[in-house]
Amino acid sequence: MSISIAIVEDLEAVRNGLKDFISLSTDFLVVGVFKTGEEALAELPHITPDIVIMDINLPGMNGIECIRRVKDKSPGTQFMMFTVYENDEKVFEALKAGASGYLLKNTGLLEIVESVKELHEGGSPMSANIARKIVNLVRDTGKETAFMDVLSPREKEILKLLAKGLLYKEISHQLQITTGTVRIHIHKIYEKLHVQNRTEAINKAFGK
Amino acid sequence: MSISIAIVEDLEAVRNGLKDFISLSTDFLVVGVFKTGEEALAELPHITPDIVIMDINLPGMNGIECIRRVKDKSPGTQFMMFTVYENDEKVFEALKAGASGYLLKNTGLLEIVESVKELHEGGSPMSANIARKIVNLVRDTGKETAFMDVLSPREKEILKLLAKGLLYKEISHQLQITTGTVRIHIHKIYEKLHVQNRTEAINKAFGK
DNA sequence: GAGGGAGTATTACGAAAGTTATATTGGATC
DNA sequence: GATCCAATATAACTTTCGTAATACTCCCTC
Numbered sequence: 407m408s409i410s411i412a413i414v415e416d417l418e419a420v421r422n423g424l425k426d427f428i429s430l431s432t433d434f435l436v437v438g439v440f441k442t443g444e445e446a447l448a449e450l451p452h453i454t455p456d457i458v459i460m461d462i463n464l465p466g467m468n469g470i471e472c473i474r475r476v477k478d479k480s481p482g483t484q485f486m487m488f489t490v491y492e493n494d495e496k497v498f499e500a501l502k503a504g505a506s507g508y509l510l511k512n513t514g515l516l517e518i519v520e521s522v523k524e525l526h527e528g529g530s531p532m533s534a535n536i537a538r539k540i541v542n543l544v545r546d547t548g549k550e551t552a553f554m555d556v557l558s559p560r561e562k563e564i565l566k567l568l569a570k571g572l573l574y575k576e577i578s579h580q581l582q583i584t585t586g587t588v589r590i591h592i593h594k595i596y597e598k599l600h601v602q603n604r605t606e607a608i609n610k611a612f613g614k
Numbered sequence: 615m616s617i618s619i620a621i622v623e624d625l626e627a628v629r630n631g632l633k634d635f636i637s638l639s640t641d642f643l644v645v646g647v648f649k650t651g652e653e654a655l656a657e658l659p660h661i662t663p664d665i666v667i668m669d670i671n672l673p674g675m676n677g678i679e680c681i682r683r684v685k686d687k688s689p690g691t692q693f694m695m696f697t698v699y700e701n702d703e704k705v706f707e708a709l710k711a712g713a714s715g716y717l718l719k720n721t722g723l724l725e726i727v728e729s730v731k732e733l734h735e736g737g738s739p740m741s742a743n744i745a746r747k748i749v750n751l752v753r754d755t756g757k758e759t760a761f762m763d764v765l766s767p768r769e770k771e772i773l774k775l776l777a778k779g780l781l782y783k784e785i786s787h788q789l790q791i792t793t794g795t796v797r798i799h800i801h802k803i804y805e806k807l808h809v810q811n812r813t814e815a816i817n818k819a820f821g822k
Numbered sequence: 823g824a825g826g827g828a829g830t831a832t833t834a835c836g837a838a839a840g841t842t843a844t845a846t847t848g849g850a851t852c
Numbered sequence: 853g854a855t856c857c858a859a860t861a862t863a864a865c866t867t868t869c870g871t872a873a874t875a876c877t878c879c880c881t882c
Binding site for chain 2: 480502529531534545601
């Protein structure tokens with residue numbers, strides 16, 4: 407049983423190159439080729455291929471938005487990004503949208519084919535520096551932002567308790583100081599972070 | 615210039631196998647071999663190898679804790695996990711601690727060597743299903759938790775505004791309803807989530 | 823040893839948040 | 853047609869939060 411593939415790519419040369427090369431292998435069957443996200447969105451839910459190779463920079467709807475919408479209708483289909491973008495935001499967005507693999511356009515045809523196989527077997531093939539970006543993303547999740555640096559150790563301690571949803575009096579009890587002092591600390595925290603309330607402070611200190 | 619490698623692994627057979635095979639290549643120089651995290655922690659900061667291949671399950675200090683501590687002292691050293699663990703928590707912890715690559719112990723020696731090279735060149739080599747786990751981790755960051763399901767659409771809408779730090783009156787203005795109504799909605803949200811205030815609700819609805 | 827910052831504290835006030843009770847409307851269910 | 857629930861609203865009330873001004877101590881630096 408061969409792996410069914412669709413390709414969404416606006417550049418004719420790239421599109422045909424991919425299609426022709428992939429078609430050489432009996433492991434694959436190219437079941438759809440689209441120039442725009444709109445076309446792909448209209449057809450993919452009916453074709454339900456195993457894998458979609460998706461460009462990001464398309465005329466009209468971009469590839470990420472296209473994944474988001476197709477994923478809704480055909481949750482079984484897996485997406486391989488194929489793009490020149492290697493900035494953090496695009497990578498992050500693509501994964502959030504539901505992409506499981508991410509290859510840069512300088513990837514060789516042979517490696518692309520290997521990666522599609524790996525994707526189909528439940529892996530998440532990515533170009534080397536994309537993988538590193540993703541690892542760094544995970545490493546930094548929930549990490550304190552640079553804004554925390556302007557706070558004193560005591561202020562950081564209090565902000566962390568504040569972030570847990572504790573009342574002033576609970577904080578004061580835990581730290582063995584008066585609620586008045588807690589109030590002062592928190593007021594200074596707000597000043598330093600340029601915010602007006604607890605929630606804004608938490609968002610600012612711990613990246614949204 | 616060859617890549618300097620250290621190995622931390624308690625099982626003698628694995629340890630020696632790695633060391634001997636890696637030493638075969640002139641690209642690498644094994645500069646340290648340790649049986650425990652404690653030994654590694656004592657020596658690694660002085661050796662400062664390019665790469666450390668690190669087991670997780672060690673007697674005494676585990677490999678993740680070991681990375682955390684060594685990373686503090688030698689930020690330039692990169693770590694490759696080499697372990698049987700493939701559960702989400704261990705993978706997540708390892709990356710948080712500062713590991714940049716993650717191989718399972720069923721990986722072939724040749725692939726290990728290739729992965730170490732890739733790591734050294736700034737990539738993040740991982741076994742296929744580990745990569746998928748990490749991608750899924752990123753996909754799910756900041757996602758609403760199951761608690762959100764008990765809320766009505768309107769309540770979800772209000773909770774999202776609440777999470778941005780808006781005042782009741784700002785929310786009421788934005789939704790064109792009275793602050794009294796906002797108050798009621800929020801009160802019901804708290805009831806349904808079994809919490810007493812805004813911050814607790816946010817933490818519960820959007821996984822910490 | 824004078825100055826500055828961090829941490830502590832007190833008092834006072836106004837704004838915002840959260841609780842409780844009651845009520846109307848409209849849509850869905852039975 | 854009756855019942856239930858979501859969404860809306862009003863009113864009265866308590867608690868918590870946030871702002872402001874002032875002050876003392878300790879520690880570090882110049």
